[in-house]
Amino acid sequence: MVAKLLKGCHILIVEDDFYQAQDIRDTLQQAGVEIVGCRATVPDLDEILERSKIDIALLDINLGDTQSFDFARALDAKGIPCVFLTGYDVTVVPNDLNYAKFISKPAEASAVITALHQVHSEAPKASGGGGQQVKS
Amino acid sequence: MLTLANLRCCFTQQRGPGDCNDQISRMKDIHPHNAIVAALPQAACLLERVSAEGEGAKDWRYRANNTAMQEMLGVGDLTGQLLRDRFPDRADEWHDNLLRAAQAQRPVLLRPYTDQNGNVYEMTLSPVGGGDTQLVLALIHDVTEAERKRKERAQAEARFKTLFDAIDEGLCVVEIRFDEAGEAADYKFVDCNRAFEAQSGLADAKGRWMREFEPDLEPEWFAIYGEVAATGKPIRFELESQAMGRWFDVYAFSAGPVGSNLVAILFEDTSERKATENALRESESRLTSLINVSSDVVYQMSADWTELRELYGKGLLLPGADPTNWIDDHVPADDRPALEAAVAECLANNTPFDEEIRVNRADGTVGWLRSRAVPVLDDAGKVREWFGMATDITESKATEAELASGAEMLRVATEIGGVGVWDWDVVTEQIRWSDAHFELLGYEVNEIAASLSAFRDRVHKDDFEAVESALEHARETRQEYVCDFRVVHPGGEVHWISARGQYLYNADGKPVRMLGAMIDTTERRRQEEWQKLLVEELQHRVRNLISMIRGMARQSASTHRTLESYVDHLIGRLQAMGRTQAMLTRSPGANVDLSSIMREELLACAAPEKAYRIEGPPVQLSPQLAEVLTLAIHELATNSVKYGALGDKGYIKISWTIIAKESTNHLALRWQETGVSAVTKPSRVGFGRQLIEERIPYELQGTGSLTIHDTGVLAEMSFPLVDGSSVLETGIEGIERQRGNASLGASEEVR
Numbered sequence: 001m002v003a004k005l006l007k008g009c010h011i012l013i014v015e016d017d018f019y020q021a022q023d024i025r026d027t028l029q030q031a032g033v034e035i036v037g038c039r040a041t042v043p044d045l046d047e048i049l050e051r052s053k054i055d056i057a058l059l060d061i062n063l064g065d066t067q068s069f070d071f072a073r074a075l076d077a078k079g080i081p082c083v084f085l086t087g088y089d090v091t092v093v094p095n096d097l098n099y100a101k102f103i104s105k106p107a108e109a110s111a112v113i114t115a116l117h118q119v120h121s122e123a124p125k126a127s128g129g130g131g132q133q134v135k136s
Numbered sequence: 137m138l139t140l141a142n143l144r145c146c147f148t149q150q151r152g153p154g155d156c157n158d159q160i161s162r163m164k165d166i167h168p169h170n171a172i173v174a175a176l177p178q179a180a181c182l183l184e185r186v187s188a189e190g191e192g193a194k195d196w197r198y199r200a201n202n203t204a205m206q207e208m209l210g211v212g213d214l215t216g217q218l219l220r221d222r223f224p225d226r227a228d229e230w231h232d233n234l235l236r237a238a239q240a241q242r243p244v245l246l247r248p249y250t251d252q253n254g255n256v257y258e259m260t261l262s263p264v265g266g267g268d269t270q271l272v273l274a275l276i277h278d279v280t281e282a283e284r285k286r287k288e289r290a291q292a293e294a295r296f297k298t299l300f301d302a303i304d305e306g307l308c309v310v311e312i313r314f315d316e317a318g319e320a321a322d323y324k325f326v327d328c329n330r331a332f333e334a335q336s337g338l339a340d341a342k343g344r345w346m347r348e349f350e351p352d353l354e355p356e357w358f359a360i361y362g363e364v365a366a367t368g369k370p371i372r373f374e375l376e377s378q379a380m381g382r383w384f385d386v387y388a389f390s391a392g393p394v395g396s397n398l399v400a401i402l403f404e405d406t407s408e409r410k411a412t413e414n415a416l417r418e419s420e421s422r423l424t425s426l427i428n429v430s431s432d433v434v435y436q437m438s439a440d441w442t443e444l445r446e447l448y449g450k451g452l453l454l455p456g457a458d459p460t461n462w463i464d465d466h467v468p469a470d471d472r473p474a475l476e477a478a479v480a481e482c483l484a485n486n487t488p489f490d491e492e493i494r495v496n497r498a499d500g501t502v503g504w505l506r507s508r509a510v511p512v513l514d515d516a517g518k519v520r521e522w523f524g525m526a527t528d529i530t531e532s533k534a535t536e537a538e539l540a541s542g543a544e545m546l547r548v549a550t551e552i553g554g555v556g557v558w559d560w561d562v563v564t565e566q567i568r569w570s571d572a573h574f575e576l577l578g579y580e581v582n583e584i585a586a587s588l589s590a591f592r593d594r595v596h597k598d599d600f601e602a603v604e605s606a607l608e609h610a611r612e613t614r615q616e617y618v619c620d621f622r623v624v625h626p627g628g629e630v631h632w633i634s635a636r637g638q639y640l641y642n643a644d645g646k647p648v649r650m651l652g653a654m655i656d657t658t659e660r661r662r663q664e665e666w667q668k669l670l671v672e673e674l675q676h677r678v679r680n681l682i683s684m685i686r687g688m689a690r691q692s693a694s695t696h697r698t699l700e701s702y703v704d705h706l707i708g709r710l711q712a713m714g715r716t717q718a719m720l721t722r723s724p725g726a727n728v729d730l731s732s733i734m735r736e737e738l739l740a741c742a743a744p745e746k747a748y749r750i751e752g753p754p755v756q757l758s759p760q761l762a763e764v765l766t767l768a769i770h771e772l773a774t775n776s777v778k779y780g781a782l783g784d785k786g787y788i789k790i791s792w793t794i795i796a797k798e799s800t801n802h803l804a805l806r807w808q809e810t811g812v813s814a815v816t817k818p819s820r821v822g823f824g825r826q827l828i829e830e831r832i833p834y835e836l837q838g839t840g841s842l843t844i845h846d847t848g849v850l851a852e853m854s855f856p857l858v859d860g861s862s863v864l865e866t867g868i869e870g871i872e873r874q875r876g877n878a879s880l881g882a883s884e885e886v887r
Binding site for chain 2: 107
C-alpha cells in the first residue's frame with residue numbers, strides 16, 4: 001500500500017477515459033487524497049471552487065475533441081498548480097505551460113503520487129489559498 | 137690703218153705663219169691692194185668712195201674682190217661696179233658705215249646682216265691707207281651656221297633653266313673637294329634650283345659648302361658623290377640622313393667631264409612618303425598577323441563568286457579540284473542552295489557576306505565556318521573581287537548546341553521541379569527571374585519587372601531580417617547563401633521558401649553577381665509536420681490504450697470470483713474492443729451503423745437469430761459512441777448467455793428511438809429480456825452495470841440503468857448523438873478530425 005503521502009490534499013482529476021479516471025481516483029484515494037472532482041471534460045472551475053479548494057489539478061491533455069491547456073492557464077491564474085498526465089510527449093506542452101509537472105502514460109501509481117507530492121510540498125502554503133476562494 | 141703687220145694678224149687666225157709670209161710676198165708683185173684682197177682666204181672686197189660731192193657722194197665702187205666673196209654671194213667679179221647698183225636697198229645704210237669706218241680710221245664691226253635668203257653675214261670694215269683716201273676693206277664672214285647654233289643654244293639654255301626651276305625635285309650641281317688621301321671630303325653647291333631649299337631644308341646654299349650646313353653629315357654621302365665624280369657613273373639610291381632628319385631619293389650624275397668634279401644631284405625629300413610607307417608596312421604586317429591569327433581560312437572570290445581565286449585553308453580545307461566549282465568541293469550538298477541564295481543576295485546589294493556555313497573539312501568530317509567576305513572595289517567603284525576570311529567554329533557550334541541543350545534541360549528541369557532561378561547583377565541591381573521565381577513569390581510571370589524590392593515586398597516581415605543577414609553573411613564570408621523563409625502571396629497565403637545562392641566576385645574581390653535557386657517547401661514542411669503529428673498521435677494512442685486497458689483490467693478485477701472467470705471476461709472485453717477497432721477501420725472517418733454493432737456483438741456470442749429482435753431507425757454512431765456502446769452490448773450479451781435469455785429459451789427485444797432534446801438528438805436504447813426461467817441476481821456491481829450506469833454518464837453525458845426483473849434484464853441507455861473520437865480509431869481521418877482545428881503545442885505554428 002502506498003503511504004498516505006497526500007493526506008488531505010485536494011485534487012481535481014480531468015481525464016476523458018472512464019477506466020483510467022477510475023483507476024487514478026482509486027489510487028489517489030488510497031494515498032489519502034481528497035478528490036475534488038473527476039471529470040471527462042473541462043469543468044466549470046468556479047463551480048468547483050465554490051464547493052472546495054483545489055491544491056493540485058491532474059490533467060489529461062487530450063480530452064476527446066479539446067485540449068486542457070486553456071484550463072491549465074485558468075488554473076494558473078488562480079494560483080493552482082497542475083500536473084499533466086498524458087500519452088503525448090512532453091514537447092506538445094506549450095512554452096507558457098512548461099513549468100507544469102509532466103507524467104507520461106501509462107504511469108505507475110507511485111510515479112503519480114510522487115509527482116503530486118512533490119508539487120504539493122513545493123507549493124507555498126501561505127499563498128496556497130491566495131488565489132483560491134474557498135467557501136466552507 | 138691696214139698695215140702688213142695687221143694683215144699678218146688676220147692671216148694667223150686662219151693659217152699658219154708660213155702661209156702668211158707666202159701670201160705677203162706674192163702681193164708685192166701686183167697692185168698692193170688688189171693683191172691683198174685676192175690673197176685673203178676669206179670673202180673680202182675693197183670699196184672706194186666714188187666722190188665726196190655731187191651725185192656719187194653716197195656711192196662706193198668695188199676696187200677689188202676675191203673669189204671667196206664671189207663664191208659666197210654667188211656673183212662674178214664685181215671689180216669696177218657701183219655698190220648702189222649692186223645693192224640699191226642697202227646702199228644708204230652701208231654708205232654710212234663705210235664712211236664711219238673711213239673717218240674713224242679703225243675697223244668697224246657691223247651688226248650681222250641677214251639677206252633675203254636667210255643667210256647671215258658679219259662684216260668688218262677697215263680703212264685702208266691714210267689721209268683723204270676713202271678706201272675701205274670689207275671682210276665678210278658667213279655666220280649663218282654659227283648664228284643658228286647660237287640661237288639654238290640660247291633657246292636650249294632658256295629651256296634648261298625653265299626646266300631646272302620647274303621641276304619639283306631638288307636639283308643642284310656640286311663641286312666635290314677631295315682631300316690629300318683622295319677621299320671626297322666636302323662639296324660646294326654650284327647651282328641650285330628653286331625647289332632645292334624646300335627639298336633639302338638648306339637656304340641660300342649656292343656657293344656654300346655642305347659641311348657649313350651639316351658638319352656631322354654621314355660620310356657615305358660624300359663617298360657616293362665622290363664616286364660619281366671620279367667614275368662618271370650615275371647612281372640612284374634612297375638613303376636616310378639622320379643628321380638632316382630626312383629621307384632622300386637621289387639620282388646623282390656627273391655634270392662635267394671626269395676631273396671637273398662636278399656632280400648634279402636630283403633628289404627628293406621622301407621622309408613623308410617613307411613614314412607613310414613604314415606606317416603602311418606596319419599596318420599591313422599587323423593586318424596580316426591579325427588575319428592569320430583570327431582566321432582559319434582566307435579566300436578571294438571573283439566579282440560574281442563563280443571562281444574561287446585563292447584559298448588558304450591552313451590545312452582545314454583541302455584545295456578544291458575546280459576553282460569554278462568550289463561550292464561542290466567545299467560545301468555539303470544539302471547546304472548548297474541556302475548558301476547560293478545568301479551569295480546571290482550579297483551580290484545583288486553589294487553587302488558584305490557573313491554566314492555560318494557547314495564545310496567539308498580536310499579530315500573528312502563536316503565542320504562549321506563563320507565566313508565573312510567584303511567586296512573589293514576597283515578605281516571605278518566596280519567590284520573587282522571579294523576578299524573573305526573564315527573561322528572554324530565547329531567546336532563552339534558544338535558547345536553552343538550542348539549549351540542550348542543544357543539550358544533547355546535546365547529550363548525543363550527547373551520548371552518541372554518548380555525551381556525559381558535568379559541571376560542578380562549586384563552592380564547594376566539588374567535581376568532576372570525564371571518563370572517559376574515569379575510564381576513562387578505570388579506574381580504572375582512578368583507581371584512586374586524583376587527587382588530586389590519586388591522580392592523584399594513578398595518576404596514575410598518576421599523573416600525579413602533573417603533573409604538580409606543571410607545575404608550579407610554569404611557576401612562577406614563567400615559561403616553559400618542558404619536561407620529558409622516565408623513569403624506572403626497577395627491573397628495572404630503564406631508559403632515557405634528554401635533558397636540557396638552563390639555570390640560571384642571580380643578580380644578585386646568585389647561581389648558582382650549572384651546566382652541562386654529556390655523552391656517552395658510549404659508542402660514538404662506540412663508533410664513533415666503531419667508525419668511528426670502522426671507519430672505523436674500514435675504514441676499517444678498506444679500509451680493511452682495501454683493505460684485504458686490497465687484501468688479496465690483493474691476495474692474488472694473486483695467483479696470476478698475466480699481467475700478463470702476474470703481472464704475469460706477480460707479477453708472477451710478486449711475482443712469486443714478489437715471488433716470496434718476493426719469496424720472503425722473498415723469505414724475510416726465515417727460513423728458506424730448501430731444495428732451493425734448489435735448484430736455483430738450478438739453474432740460474437742453465438743446468439744441464435746430467432747432469440748432476438750432489433751427495432752429502430754438507422755443511426756450512425758461516432759467512434760466514441762461506438763466504442764462505448766459495443767462494449768455495453770458485449771457485456772449485456774455475455775451476461776445474457778451466462779445468466780439470461782440467450783442461455784435459456786428467452787427472448788431479447790432491442791429497440792431504440794431518436795429523441796430531440798435542446799437541439800441535439802439523443803439516442804434512447806432499450807435492451808429487454810423476456811421469458812427467462814430463473815434469473816440470477818448478481819450480488820455485486822458488475823462490470824456491465826458500471827459501464828452502463830457510470831461510464832455512459834461520465835464519458836457520454838448520458839444516462840443508463842440496468843435492472844433485473846423477474847422476466848429478465850432491462851437495460852436502458854440514453855445519450856446525445858454527438859461527434860466524438862475513440863482511442864481505437866486508427867484512420868488518418870480521425871486524427872485529422874481530432875487535431876485539425878486545434879493542433880497541439882509545437883504544431884500550433886509550422887516552423
